[in-house]
Amino acid sequence: MMSSTALPDLPAGDGDGDMETLHLAATTTSDYASVASTFDPLISASPPSPPTPAAFPLSPASSSFVDPPSYADVAASSSPHSASASSSASPRSVRAAASEYTFIAVSDPAPEAEPAATSLVPGSSPTYITYLVTSARRGEHRRHAVRRRFRDFVTLADRLAEAFRGHFVPPRPDKNTVESQVMQRDEFVAQRRAALERYLWRLAEHPAIGPSDELRVFLQTEGKMPLPSSTDVASRMLDGAARLPRQLLGEETVATPQDVVQPAKGGRDLLRIFKELKQSVVSDWAGVKPPLVEEDKEFLEKKQKLQDWEQQLTSASQQAEALVKAQQDMGETMGALGLAFIKLTKFETEEALYDSQRIRAADSKHIATAAVKASRACRDLNTQTVKYLDTLHEHLGIMLSVHTAFFDRSSALLTVQTLMSDLASLQSRIEKLEAAASKIFGGDRARLRKVEELRETIRATEDAKCCALREYERIKENNRSELHRLDQERKDDMLEMLKGYVASQAAYAEKIVEGWETVEEETSGYARKTDSTAW
Amino acid sequence: MISTERSQSQSPRSSMAAGAPFLTISVTDPVKMGTGVQAYISYRVITKTNLPEFEGQEKIVIRRYSDFEWLHDRLAEKYKGIFIPPLPEKNAVEKFRFSKEFIELRRQALDLFVNRIASHPELKQSEDFRIFLQADEEKMDRARSYETGIFKKPADFLQMFKDVQSKVSDVILGKEKPVEESTPEYEKLQNYIFELENHLAEAQKQAFRLVKRHKELGQSLADFGKAIKLLGACEGDSLEKVFSEVGSKSEMLSVKLQREADNLLFHFEEPLKDYVRAVQSIKATMVDRANAFRQHFDLDQERKYKELNLYVSHFAFTHFWLCAKDFQLTRKFEANVFTFQDIPNNSCGLRSL
Numbered sequence: 001m002m003s004s005t006a007l008p009d010l011p012a013g014d015g016d017g018d019m020e021t022l023h024l025a026a027t028t029t030s031d032y033a034s035v036a037s038t039f040d041p042l043i044s045a046s047p048p049s050p051p052t053p054a055a056f057p058l059s060p061a062s063s064s065f066v067d068p069p070s071y072a073d074v075a076a077s078s079s080p081h082s083a084s085a086s087s088s089a090s091p092r093s094v095r096a097a098a099s100e101y102t103f104i105a106v107s108d109p110a111p112e113a114e115p116a117a118t119s120l121v122p123g124s125s126p127t128y129i130t131y132l133v134t135s136a137r138r139g140e141h142r143r144h145a146v147r148r149r150f151r152d153f154v155t156l157a158d159r160l161a162e163a164f165r166g167h168f169v170p171p172r173p174d175k176n177t178v179e180s181q182v183m184q185r186d187e188f189v190a191q192r193r194a195a196l197e198r199y200l201w202r203l204a205e206h207p208a209i210g211p212s213d214e215l216r217v218f219l220q221t222e223g224k225m226p227l228p229s230s231t232d233v234a235s236r237m238l239d240g241a242a243r244l245p246r247q248l249l250g251e252e253t254v255a256t257p258q259d260v261v262q263p264a265k266g267g268r269d270l271l272r273i274f275k276e277l278k279q280s281v282v283s284d285w286a287g288v289k290p291p292l293v294e295e296d297k298e299f300l301e302k303k304q305k306l307q308d309w310e311q312q313l314t315s316a317s318q319q320a321e322a323l324v325k326a327q328q329d330m331g332e333t334m335g336a337l338g339l340a341f342i343k344l345t346k347f348e349t350e351e352a353l354y355d356s357q358r359i360r361a362a363d364s365k366h367i368a369t370a371a372v373k374a375s376r377a378c379r380d381l382n383t384q385t386v387k388y389l390d391t392l393h394e395h396l397g398i399m400l401s402v403h404t405a406f407f408d409r410s411s412a413l414l415t416v417q418t419l420m421s422d423l424a425s426l427q428s429r430i431e432k433l434e435a436a437a438s439k440i441f442g443g444d445r446a447r448l449r450k451v452e453e454l455r456e457t458i459r460a461t462e463d464a465k466c467c468a469l470r471e472y473e474r475i476k477e478n479n480r481s482e483l484h485r486l487d488q489e490r491k492d493d494m495l496e497m498l499k500g501y502v503a504s505q506a507a508y509a510e511k512i513v514e515g516w517e518t519v520e521e522e523t524s525g526y527a528r529k530t531d532s533t534a535w
Numbered sequence: 536m537i538s539t540e541r542s543q544s545q546s547p548r549s550s551m552a553a554g555a556p557f558l559t560i561s562v563t564d565p566v567k568m569g570t571g572v573q574a575y576i577s578y579r580v581i582t583k584t585n586l587p588e589f590e591g592q593e594k595i596v597i598r599r600y601s602d603f604e605w606l607h608d609r610l611a612e613k614y615k616g617i618f619i620p621p622l623p624e625k626n627a628v629e630k631f632r633f634s635k636e637f638i639e640l641r642r643q644a645l646d647l648f649v650n651r652i653a654s655h656p657e658l659k660q661s662e663d664f665r666i667f668l669q670a671d672e673e674k675m676d677r678a679r680s681y682e683t684g685i686f687k688k689p690a691d692f693l694q695m696f697k698d699v700q701s702k703v704s705d706v707i708l709g710k711e712k713p714v715e716e717s718t719p720e721y722e723k724l725q726n727y728i729f730e731l732e733n734h735l736a737e738a739q740k741q742a743f744r745l746v747k748r749h750k751e752l753g754q755s756l757a758d759f760g761k762a763i764k765l766l767g768a769c770e771g772d773s774l775e776k777v778f779s780e781v782g783s784k785s786e787m788l789s790v791k792l793q794r795e796a797d798n799l800l801f802h803f804e805e806p807l808k809d810y811v812r813a814v815q816s817i818k819a820t821m822v823d824r825a826n827a828f829r830q831h832f833d834l835d836q837e838r839k840y841k842e843l844n845l846y847v848s849h850f851a852f853t854h855f856w857l858c859a860k861d862f863q864l865t866r867k868f869e870a871n872v873f874t875f876q877d878i879p880n881n882s883c884g885l886r887s888l
Contacts, residue, residue: 326751326754333741340734344737
């Protein structure tokens with residue numbers, strides 16, 4: 001989703017095919033033809049591209065960072081890319097190689113008609129796009145191919161969110177509610193296809209989600225989408241509203257254990273939602289200390305650090321976008337300048353009345369061609385820059401899933417707190433009833449019966465509380481292990497990004513400088529002459 | 536560093552030693568005068584010379600842009616057919632009028648302007664040039680407002696009116712354009728100049744944009760560097776060092792780019808602009824030439840018409856005169872006939888005597 005903000009004519013660094021065609025289209029000089037024809041390891045070192053992990057010799061551990069390509073290497077080869085073939089140990093490709101799936105691809109977008117289409121305008125039934133999803137599991141030889149539509153991906157995302165509370169579940173591509181005209185357009189479809197592919201790869205690389213059943217079923221089960229789809233909010237609310245009267249009358253008193261492990265929000269139990277809301281208000285505003293609090297200092301510290309990190313990341317990613325745009329503009333203007341000079345020199349050569357004009361024109365042509373070459377180099381550099389700095393955008397996406405995971409934790413905590421308050425209030429009711437009952441001689445059968453009921457309720461609530469507590473602990477553990485994993489991944493990714501960015505900047509800068517130095521040599525005669533104002 | 540090397544037309548040391556005639560002018564020291572809307576920049580014009588036409592070895596005067604403009608217009612009037620050195624642009628966007636770069640660029644261009652006049656064999660003889668270089672500020676003020684006052688206008692008006700007149704009559708009578716002289720060589724030259732201006736202007740436009748791009752890239756590199764450093768601060772440990780290295784290098788690059796932008800502005804874009812102005816000055820001379828030719832042509836036409844009119848009216852007059860004469864004679868003749876007819880009656884009176 002972040003990558004949709006990348007420059008329109010530069011696909012954000014995935015999909016081998018895209019990159020290489022771009023490369024071929026942009027170059028005509030023999031200088032670049034050699035680059036385009038060679039298999040470009042730097043480009044294909046980027047992770048979510050399917051063919052590469054298989055084609056790649058994998059290095060064992062991501063900690064063995066190779067030395068940055070030496071500039072001598074770079075200068076020697078006409079292509080700045082080939083020198084970094086050694087950096088095949090990019091952390092992303094390592095992760096991809098270690099994942100549950102060796103191959104995932106999303107392709108072949110094809111429109112299909114809505115089955116029970118009741119269109120008001122005859123002859124234009126609403127259609128949707130389906131994608132062919134092919135995958136191969138590690139250890140299995142056969143490839144699975146299924147057709148899925150975007151809605152199915154949304155369902156997958158929802159099911160995963162439910163099943164993996166506390167984990168950093170990769171965010172799915174945006175929904176984009178736009179009119180069907182836009183939906184059909186090629187560019188939009190292509191962007192979405194690429195985004196979906198990246199999404200599936202990220203899911204596969206996740207140590208917990210990759211091997212999950214949900215993913216497997218999604219990728220392998222043919223035919224209609226096998227996972228239950230989420231119902232919309234309105235119908236859930238209606239269901240909840242139907243139950244409410246019975247709840248209030250005390251007929252359905254307690255949330256069952258299996259309900260309790262799911263968050264209250266988005267569920268059907270309106271009463272529970274209200275109770276938890278009240279609990280959170282009481283904790284936050286009334287200053288009443290809830291029965292159980294978040295005490296894990298380490299967690300709170302980490303949370304704070306991540307907040308700072310996210311803030312800086314947002315600003316860095318904005319600056320990165322501005323930088324990419326500035327580089328692109330520079331390349332364009334340099335090219336336009338070169339072109340203007342080429343036209344000028346051509347004109348001079350043709351229309352000149354004196355030979356000296358032609359000589360000058362020929363010399364000026366060197367400058368023009370150098371400018372055009374510099375412009376091309378600039379644009380290629382920009383492609384690389386986009387690819388590397390895209391890491392910033394990706395990590396912003398990851399932060400979203402972090403927020404979700406932290407929210408899972410806090411809502412589970414809230415459930416526990418609510419149940420504990422419930423217990424406390426039930427207990428006090430019992431005490432009151434018992435106290436009242438004891439004052440009556442001979443016992444109060446009605447009250448005692450009530451007390452028995454309440455004790456039943458308490459027992460059930462205790463059970464629910466235990467479940468909720470267990471869930472809470474589970475989520476906390478997930479948080480912890482994910483945070484640890486994120487730390488490592490973040491370090492690896494950032495380092496890779498910086499190395500790649502710097503290496504490509506240096507390499508291309510050298511190339512451009514070379515070009516200008518050649519021009520300087522060729523026109524050195526002029527520098528020696530003194531300036532004169534005569535004309 | 537902005538150099539003023541281009542300001543010398545001759546090296547004063549060598550000529551002074553040789554006792555050869557020299558004329559060195561420099562335009563320096565731009566100072567903002569006045570406030571608000573009426574503010575302007577004044578320049579110091581220093582003239583060093585040993586030529587007899589000038590009063591004294593060294594003269595320093597204060598001039599402003601409109602004074603240079605005055606000089607340019609006077610020379611353009613008096614020396615038609617000569618390519619007058621171009622002036623820097625008159626109007627500037629309010630925002631930039633007092634920016635350091637703009638002032639320096641203008642100063643350089645004005646310096647170039649006067650020195651080119653000084654190097655031109657004919658232009659340097661101009662009386663107005665001498666006034667410009669030597670007159671005190673009051674006299675200059677007067678001269679400037681006098682010339683740019685109403686007096687200029689009538690002559691212009693008349694000429695403009697005539698131009699319009701002839702153009703209108705052309706259109707009405709459906710005459711074709713070629714009131715221009717055109718030999719094939721001159722036409723070729725004209726086309727060349729026109730196209731050359733287009734190409735140069737395009738190149739200059741791109742050069743200007745390139746300067747802007749350098750500044751923009753420099754700015755975004757600086758911002759990026761800062762953001763990266765802050766990002767690294769969140770990380771801590773060894774990774775922070777990497778981030779801060781990248782960040783500081785980015786900032787260094789940004790400084791270099793800004794310097795490069797200035798370089799490009801002064802040493803690449805401005806000279807290109809100078810060439811464009813020069814070509815425009817050539818075009819102005821060509822327009823003058825065309826106007827002169829047209830004037831000549833129109834006056835010639837007028838003369839021919841007048842001659843024709845004269846001839847016709849002369850003829851008409853003669854004819855009329857002759858007719859009139861003729862009528863007179865006829866009356867006389869008739870009168871005489873009448874008299875002669877009376878003679879027999881009269882002669883009877885004489886017999887009875």
